Amino acid sequence: MDARPRPDDSAAPAPADGSAAARFIRPADRPLAVMLRAGFWLTVGFGGIALPFAVLLTGSARPPPVGLLWDFAMGCGFAALAIAAMQFALTGRIKALTGPFGADIVYVFHRYLSWGVLGLMLLHFAVLYIWYQPALGELNPLTARWELTMGRVALVCFGLLIVTSELRKWLRLDYHWWRILHLALAVTGFVAAISHVLGVGNYSSMENALALWLGVTLVWLGFLIWSRLLRPVVQTRNPWRITANEVERGGVRTLTLRPEGRALQDWKPGQFAWLSVGHSPWAMRENPFTISTAPDHGPEISFSIKPLGDDSARLAKTTPGSLAYVDGPFGTFSVDRELDAAGFVMIAGGVGITPVMSNLHALRSRRDPRPVILIYANPELNDASFREELDSIARDIDLTVIHVPEEPPEDWQGESGRVDKALLTRNLPGVTRDWPHMLCGPPPMIAAASAALRDLGVPARRISFEIFELV
Ligand SMILES: Cc1cc2nc3c(=O)[nH]c(=O)nc-3n(C[C@H](O)[C@H](O)[C@H](O)COP(=O)(O)OP(=O)(O)OC[C@H]3O[C@@H](n4cnc5c(N)ncnc54)[C@H](O)[C@@H]3O)c2cc1C
Known part of the structure; x- marks a missing residue:
């Protein structure tokens, strides 16, 4: 548990001027480039929803008009299907797509869009039920028209998707089984919905509309x-080998991995990856963990894992020599996204220190001259993982570490208790208000600390957080 000479940050040459940050920021991470990419993806997204309407409105041989409410119901159905297809792209871990926003934001977006899909489907059904009931035919699946039954199957699947996701913990659904169920319901729901649209044939029998829905299905199939299939193949060809499993304070274990194929490409400090050990990449048995080292250290990477449940406990016990699979990097909790920052405030709670460590390693190896204030909360001082390593980093860069043990030792002179407004006021001078504030820790701590920072006048755009839960 001492300051092991793990990644040797101090080996890097010190830059001659204060441009340390700029030298390491990739062009793709510069603010304008990020905004342009975000704008591009939003345009693609909204364009994808508008596409069915454009095709239907401009198409020839449109069916005779039935009524405004009928067209509205059809529109709701088509929009629901277009968004449902898009959902597979949002959760497909496509780096180009998640990059500008951050994987957590994309998952939140996915979650709320799901409500949108269900709402549109219910609206589609409700309008037809109220004003065009004969069109719905029989309810009994044994005697009903198959394409109408497909529509109902889709509605039930999307409803179950939302219920099982929103109430997963309450239903005590194991995360692994929930993921399998989620995929099965999503695939069945989408196939049922597209069969419904094609089978019913309203508008979709038009030549260009048929091409549209087949195109949507192909794109959806491509993501799937x-x-x-393909990503697990790529992972199988690029396995990793665990080379060390070290004990840290606070019950955390650090696994070090060496690539046996292609190393991680283009990763930034503070990013995370999905890690799987002891299962094939097809098993959907992988968990997200922050890479606690920095890219500046070469191809080896480390994950620091706190055993909190079945998978993390199993991973923490991994023996050196085991084979692992890594899918990443993802995430935006990085000093590399903060080129213009004059300094950094970092607030970590417990194992939330991992992305902070990665960022600090990067700042140290680059001899970044910008000041960093780290507020680090733990139940007890002895639980503070990487305590000695932080002391060592503080000798090389302008880092101030403020430990906040909830239960301090008797002779403790420093801060203690909870990270609240009073504590932040005492430790953050006014000059830090416009610095990026990077928070990672238990959700209640993040909520309380960000509310206190807002009270102190820190602009919302200067507060970012990493949440260790994606759904
Ligand atoms: C971006 C990110 C970075 C993280 N970095 C770290 C880290 O550096 N160190 C660390 O110790 N922990 C980290 N975590 C948390 C870690 O992923 C969970 O503690 C671990 O997956 C829990 O799994 P479990 O089976 O041990 O516990 P369980 O009791 O099964 O799960 C506890 C909760 O963790 C979440 N979870 C479980 N499995 C997954 C999964 N495959 N994908 C997403 N969420 C899941 C679920 O919300 C679940 O309810 C990170 C999480 C995220 C999202």
Whole structure:
């Protein structure tokens, strides 16, 4: 548990001027480039929803008009299907797509869009039920028209998707089984919905509309094949080997991995990856962990894992020599996204220190001259993982570490208790208000600390957080 000479940050040459940050920021991470990419993806997204309407409105041989409410119901159905297809791209871990926003934001977006899909489907059904009931035919699946039954199957699947996701913990659904169920319901729901649209044939029998829905299905199939078949193949060809498993304070274990194929490409400090040990990449048995080292250290990477449940406990016990699979990097919790920052405030709670460590290693190896204030909360001082390593980093860069043990030792002179407004006021001088504030820790701590920072006048755009839960 001492300051091991793990990644040798101090080996890097010190830059001659204060431009340390700029030298390491990739052009793709510069603010304008990020905004342009975000704008591009939003345009693609909204364009994808608008596409069915454009095709239907401009198409020839449109069916005779039935009524405004009928067209509205059809529109709701088409929009629901377009968004449902898009959902597979949002959860497909496509780096180009998640990059500008951050994987957590994309998952939150996916979650709320799901409500949108269900709402549009219910609206589609409700309008037809109220005003065009004969069109719905029989309810009994044994005697009903198959394409109408497909529509109902889709509605039930999307409803179950939302219920099982929102109430997963309450239903005590194991995360692994929930993921399998989620995929099965999503695939069945989408196939049922597209069969319904094609089978019913309203508008979709038009030549260009048929091409549209077949195109949507192909794109959807492409995402599915990539994420469930091709990516595991790529991972199988690029395995990793665990080379060390070290004990840290606070019950955390650090696994070090060496690439046996292609190393991680283009990763930034503070990013995370999905890690799988002891299962094939097809098993959907992988968990997200921050890479606690920095890219500046070469191809080896480390994950620091706190055993909190079945998978993390199993991973923490991994023996050196085991084979692992890594899918990443993802995430935006990085000093590399903060080129213009004059300094950094970092607030970590417990194992939330991992992305902070990665960022600090990067700043140290680059001899970045910008000041960093780290507020680090733990139940007890002895639980503070990487305590000695932080002391060592503080000798090389302008880092101030403020430990906040909830239960301090008797002779403790420093801060203690909770990270609240009073503590932040005492430790953050006014000059830090416009610095990026990077928070990672238990959700209640993040909520309380960010509310206190807002009270102190820190602009919302200067507060970012990493949440260790994606759904
Ligand atoms: C971006 C990110 C970075 C993380 N970095 C670290 C880190 O550096 N160190 C660390 O110790 N922990 C980290 N975590 C948390 C870690 O992923 C969970 O503690 C671990 O997956 C829990 O799995 P479990 O089976 O041990 O526990 P369980 O009791 O099964 O799960 C506890 C909760 O963790 C979440 N979870 C479980 N499995 C997954 C999964 N495969 N994908 C997403 N969420 C899941 C679920 O919300 C679940 O309810 C990170 C999480 C995220 C999202």
